[in-house]
Each structure stands twice: as C-alpha cells, then as structure tokens.
Amino acid sequence: MIKFFRKIRKNLLRKNKFSKYLLYAIGEIILVVIGILIALQINNWNENRKGRIQELSSMKEVVENLKYDMVRCDNNINKNATVIKGLDSLRTSISNAIDGNDQATDIYYYALKYGIDYNKAVLNRAAYEELINSGSIKAIDNRTLVQQLSDYYQRIAFTVPEFRPKTGYENMQTSRKKFISFKGLEPFLQSFDTINKVSFSVDYDFKDIQQMEHLKLLQPHELALTDYYNDIAQFQIDLKTYIFYMSWVKEAANDLILDIKKEYQLTDTIE
Template sequence: MIKFFRKIRQNLLSEGKTGKYFKYAIGEIILVVIGILIALGINNWNLNRIETKQTKTILNSMILDLESDISNLESDIVFFENDIQKSRIVLNSEKFDRITEDSLYNLLPTNSSSYSLNRHSFEKLKNSGINNILDSDELYESISAYYTDNADILNTVNSWDFDYSLKATDFWRLGNEFEGPILNDTIITRYRDGDIIRKTKLVQLVSSMKSRNIIRYAISRKLTCINVYKGIKFDAENLIKIINQELGLKK
C-alpha cells in the first residue's frame, strides 16, 4: 500500500502537477490520521472491554464477600442476644437451686466478638484504581463508606466489648474466693472446695453489687453491638443492591 501511494506521488511530480500533488499529499495525511484515530479507538475499546470485564469480576466477588459479612453479622447478633438472655437470668434469679456452679458460671457474660469485614475484593478494587474503574459515584461512595467508616466502627465496638469482657472475666476467675473452672478441659481436675461450698461462694460473688453492675454493663454493651451490627448488615444489603444495579448497566 505504501509503494502504491509513493508511485502516485512520483507520477504527479514527474508530470508537473504540483497542485494536485499537494492536494493528494494532504489527503494522504488525512487518511493516515483517520487510520491512527481508528486504531486508537479500537485499542481504547479493547481496554474498556477488559476494564469492564475486570470490574464485573471484582464486583461479583464483592457481592459474595458482602453476603458472607451478612451471614456472620447475623450469627453474631444471635450470639449477643443469647448473652443478654443469659445475663438477665443471672440478674433476675433470686435462687440458683436447680443449677450447678459451673452452669451458673457459664451464664456470666465473658465472651466477645472479634469479627472484621471481609475486605478481599475491596483490596483488589483498590489495587485496580477504585477512582478509575467505577462509573457510578454512588457506588464508589457506598463502597468507600462501607469498608472504611463501618470497618472503623466495627473495630471500635469490638475492642470496647473485648476489653471490658476481659476485665469481667478476670474479676470472676481471678478472685480470692471462687475457684473457676478450666475451660475446654477434658481431664477432671480437683477443686480445693467441694461442689456445695463452690456453689455458695459463686452465688455470693455473682450476687454482689459489683458483679451485678458488671453484668448490667455487659448487657448495655451487647445491645450497642447489636445495633451497630444491624446497621452494618443493612449497609451491606444496600450495597449489594447498588452493585447489582451497576452490573445490570454493564450487561
């Protein structure tokens, strides 16, 4: 093709048709520019197609992460509700005749959650350039808020609950009167006091004003955790809807 154009130019020059030569040269330049623009357009189309495919893959993966978050948040909400129910049994009971000392101990609020959001797909999106890869401002803001603001709130309430649950556990397990059980121990280990004495001491311990206030504060914490977890669960469900809408636009 290049030889063909060159031959035409040579013929025009040899025949002295300078004006036609310049017109032809300009036309040839225009054709070259159009060819370059077409090539760039095809290249950009291929890049956009690859980017769209990459975005859809990451967003579909993020939906799975969010569904995992929802499931785990729901499980922990049930966990908190069970803890609250057990704490209320301790606070509302006047006698513990029908319960063993170890069963009574297991009613005390000593557990906490350490769940953190599944950030696998979010990290992929960040590494891909979240500002460039997403077309929707609403989606970008929702993803950023979920994985930054909500993650910070979740870590804060979890740390708060863990710290005070640990203090409560130390109070009940490391006191001078009641000898606490060895958790997950499959081997029988002898206590210094018999069952009746241990039961009496534990009842006295959990009936003290300090224990009751510790348990009441634990209920307050768990209720706060439930509200936070429900809020994050709601945001996860809403984010799934926004992502599905974005994926629908990319079909």
C-alpha cells in the first residue's frame, strides 16, 4: 500500500502536475489522520470496555457485601431481641425480690444468661473501600448511584452501627455488682468477663446454677435492686434503639442492591 502511494506521487511529480500532487498530499494526510483517529477510537472503546467490565465486577462485590450486611443485621436484630426478652424475665425476678420473695436463683440465671453482653453488628466495607482507594469510583457515570454509595457507607453503614448501648450496658453491670454475690460460683465468675470479650451468644446456658443450694443475694437492699431494675430498663430501651438502627441499615442495603442491579442489569435474585 505504501509503495502504491509512493508510485502515484512520483508519477505526479514527473509530469509536473504540482497542483494535483498537492491535493493528493493533502488527501493522504487526511487519510492518515482519519486512520489515527479510528485507531484512537478503537483503543478508547477497548479501554472503556475493560473499565466497564472492571466496574461491573466491583459492583457485584459491593452487592455481595451489602447482602452480608443484611445477614449481619438480621443476626444482630434476632439475638438482641432475645436479650431484651430475657431481660424482661430478669426484671420480673428483681421486682419479686423487691416484694420480699426469694428470687436469687432466677436473678443469677437471667443476669448471667442475658446480662453478659449484647450483639454488635460488624458490616463489610471492603468492596467500597477498594473503589475509593483505586479511584475507580470516579469512573462511574451514574453520579446519583455514587452519591447513594457514599451516603450508605459514610453515614448509614458507618455512623449508625457506632451507636451502641455501651453506657446503658455498663450502668447495668455496675448496679449488678452492688448486690449479686458470686460466692460459690467461681467457675462462672472466672468466665464472666471472658465471655463478654471473646464471643457472646445467648445460646450459652447457666441453668445448672439454678440447682445450686444456698444462693443468696448480697444484701438485697431495695434501693440497690430498684437501681438495677431501672438500669436494665434503660439498657433495653438502648437495645431497642440499636435494633431500629440495624433495621434501617438492612432496608438501606436492600434499596441500594436494587438500584445497583437496575443500573448494571444484574438479574440474580436477592436471597
């Protein structure tokens, strides 16, 4: 092809047809420019295609992370709801003790089973953090979706789980220590704090302590019992608020999944 064009140029120059040669040269330059532009367009198309494939892959990971968040929120809601219900029984036992009934074994049982900790939600930000750190989020054309991602991860999925009923929980524990004696319950006392720090599960049972004899409350002063009762009630309110927040996170995650699937035409169903 190059030899063909070179031959044409030589023939035009040999015949002194300079004007035609000039037009030919201009045409050849235009053809070269067009070729370069086509090559650039093809290259851009390939890069955009690769970028879209990577973006699609990242969004699939975000969807999986969001599904994980929904599962974690469900677990959090269910376990904390069980704690709230168990603490209702603890309050009933304390109320009976205030009225003069011996509820020592029940108070030990419910305090150890349902008053040792609460379930904390840990959500998955890995895919979103990768989008941010790699700068890939800037390539997403749908800026509304980018804002939704930011809103979820920077506000809902980050700030909301930070609300934890820690203060209410610590107040409840402080009140408990004022009057519950662990004398004779060394194995339970030794494991009490480790259960809090390692892994909390309401499946852990303490029923055998109800079979122990001579369990007595340590000076069950009515005022101390009342303080404990009130601190438990406040902790339950905090837990209910925490559950409400987790429900909000779950709903927001579900909405974001639907928006991502619509934008990227993902057809797999949400489990």
